[in-house]
Amino acid sequence: MFRRKWSGLPADPNFPVDLAKLGYFINEDDEVRAIDNPDNYFHFFFNRNTRWNERQRYSMNQALQYVIWERLEKLGLKKELLPLGTSDTNKPHVPIFISSDIATKSRVVVIFGETVQDLGVLAHRIVGGPGGINKGSMISVVSALQKQCSSSSDSTPPGIILANMGELIWYPEGKRTLSRTAFAAAPMQSAVHYTNVVGKSNMVERNSTARMHVGHIFQEVIPHFTKDNAKIDIIVLGGSADYVEEFLDLPLIWNTWKNRISCLAIVGGLYPVWDLKNDEFVNVFLRNKARAYVTSVEPAGMVISGPEGNPKTTTFTQIGCPVFSSGEPNYTETALITGSEIILDWLQEVAMTPEGKDYTNPYFHVDFADPVFDTDEPDWSKWQNEEVAGQKDENDKIWTEQAHNETSNPQGEKPNIVMLQRGEDKVQTKKENMKIGKVEDENKN
Known part of the structure; x- marks a missing residue:
């Protein structure tokens, strides 16, 4: 009888979390290139076995993330562990980044990244490819925000909080949290095991899901680190919009925060306005103090829709606020990269509202409609007219007769x-x- 022992299974491949040992370096353009051929970027498909490719990318992404974290700390941000009060790094915790001098700031920008990305990363396709590390990460956003003023009467830059919406699965062996993709690529007992399973030991107290993490940021982190009268600007990316809007839509929560939140930038989010129930949050705040930036082939900053939506475009615009093109035609993860200038400029515009005045979105007269292209294809919109219907009936009759004659099918079915x-x-x-x-x-x- 054949019996395979566990020890006979192929070992899971292991790669060092080090750029140089992986065969890469960062060139003068801040791009990751191969040491053996500086013209090449990161090579994912280096092996026919998918597991080997995933394990290499796992180490590569972690190595790049540590570079990003080091640069964020040089910009004056410090890493904090959640839940608040966690000091033992061996216990389950979620890291976030906040400005080291945030307690003195009159304005704080809170950024909720995508729910599938690593902390500090905007798009790995930019971090490890054309564009480079700074451009593809939160470093570019933090650097731009640090050049802004907190208000018309405060010339100091705003404080910054980088929430960690993507890395919420505790990985005990690595003593850190991982995203779902990274957790699946983390070391396993063998190379042929199905996957790593998420259990109770992988949960972080009050931060085990994106929804819980949003609540922890608003209810504990912001009150703990910021002044009570500090104004809050919020940027949400992709799926994070669902959880943040869902949270703020709760009447009790909104009554607590409505006097502190200055504006909300929804970048790539598609949370439908009809799922929101709080009339004050929808018809007062979203309409007047929020803007959405969507993927579009139109130039960055073009107005796609007003708060009521635009029925003349296939772009989803039922978001409850004015909708603009981010300038990014394809990927939600790069929308903040492409549209960072117009998005962050709007945050600065809101912050510079003279004291005593309340910012309100201007009225936008929207003429935008999807372009109509010339085509040689027939106009199928008229398929129900009498002439076409008659031709269809005649063709069906000819087909039925032919089928009957050639197949001897008495029913004349096709x-x-x-x-x-x-x-x-x-x-x-x-x-x-x-x-x-x-x-x-x-x-x-």
Whole structure:
């Protein structure tokens, strides 16, 4: 009897979390290139085995993340562990970044990244490819915000909080949290195990889901680190919009925060306004103090829709606030990269509102409609007119008569192609039947 022992399974591949040992370096343009060929970027498909490719990317992404974290700390941000009060790094915790001098700031920008990204990363396609590390990460956003003023009467830059919406699965062996993709690529008992399973030991107190993390940021982190009268600007990316808007829509929560939140920038978020129930949050705040920036082929900053939505475009615009093009045509993860200038400029515009005045979105007269392209395709929108319907009936009649004559089908039904196994002596018969679109069912012979 054959028996395979656990020790006989192939070992899971292991790669060092080090750029140089992985064969890469950062060039003068801040781009990651291969040491053996500086013209090449990161090579994912280096092996025919998918597990080897995923394990290499796991180490590569962690190595790049540590570079990003080091640069964020040089910009004056410090890492804090959640839940608040966690000091033992061996216990489950979620890291976030906040400005080291946030307690003195009159304005704080809170950024909720995508729910699938690593902390500090905007898009790995930019971090590890054309564009470079700073451009593809929160470093570019933090650097731009640090050049802004907190208000018309405060020239100091705003404080910053980088929430960690993507890395919420505790990985005990690595003593850190990982995203779902990274957790699946983390070391396993063997290279042929199915996947790593998320259990109770992988949960972080009050931060085990994106929804809980949002609540922890608003209810504990912001009150703990900021002044009571500090104004809050919020940027949400992709799926984070669902959880932040859902949280703020709660009447009790909104009554607590409505006097502190200055504006909300929804970048790539698609949370439908009809799922929001709080009339004050929807018709007062979203309409007047929020803007959405969506993926679009239109130039960055073009107004796609007003708060009521735009029925003349296939872009989803039922978000409850004015909708703008981010300038990014394809990827939600790069929308903040492409549209950072117009998005952050709007946050600065809101912050510079003179004291005593309340910022309100201007009225936007929207003429935008999806372009109509010339095409040689027939106009199928008129398929129900009498002439076309008559042609369709006549064609169906001709087809039915032909099917009846050629297949001796008394019902005149359209024949179906049925693939059956056949013997050598039936090859010619099948070829003849295929000409009229039918194969005889041999079971009936």
